[in-house]
Amino acid sequence: MPLQTVTPAEARRIVAEGGRLVDIRSAGEFARTRVPGAENRPVGALAPLGGEGPVVFMCRSGMRTSAHADRLGACCSEGYLLIGGLEAWxxxxxxxxxxxxxPLEIMRQVQIAAGSMVVLGVLLGFALSPLWFGLSGLVGAGLAFAGASGWCGMAQLLALMPWNRRAAAGTRSPG
Structure with missing residues (x-):
């Protein structure tokens, strides 16, 4: 059965009447910004949810919940998708x-790092040597590859940084 969508006000009412609010974002995203009382169940590790009552699924913008609606629907007997996600809330x-x-979400870190490297490559290309334009080209090629393949080397590297490992280790999802 397809999941129905609900507004933030409707979601709040469902939760107030005994429902659950389940945030499917990563543990790092959840650690930085969350709705009080929401459970963190990252979509990559989502399993059937025990317990009774309706479940309202949310993400940052509503895109992830919409993309995984079939999978989310299989996790509960009565489920809803929060329109617009945390941003709408x-x-x-x-x-x-x-x-x-x-720390910021990994993809925001990737955007900051990649954008900075592109600007640096252009500035150094004009100031020092045209060879520096290659840095911008490599970053662009890496981003194109990440978009096409779904694997981002820069995100993998950033995830290993001490500030990101500390956040992931300190945040545990229930269950």
Whole structure:
């Protein structure tokens, strides 16, 4: 059975009446910003949810929940998708907890690093040697490969950085 979509206000009502709010983002994303009382069940490790009552699934923007709707629906007997995800929840003025000590999401780190390397390659290419333009080309090729294959070497490398390992080790999802 396809999952129905709900607004943030409807989701809040469902949770207030005994439902569960399940956030399918990664543990690192959840550690930085989350809805109070939400459970973290990353979509890559999602299994059938025990317990009774409806479940409202959410992500950052609603795209991940929509993309995995069939899989999410198989995890519970009564499920809903939060339209617009955490962004819509926040825009509706509903409570959100933020821990700015936690690192940015890996993909945001990739965007910052890749963008900085492209700008650096262009600046050095004009200032020092045209060979530096190759740095921008390599970063662009890496991003194109990541988009086509679904595997991002820069994200893998950034995930190994001490600030990201510390956040992942300190955040545990229930169950």
């Amino acid at each position: 926040r825009k509706a003025g509903l409570p959100v907890e933020e821990d700015r000590r936690q």
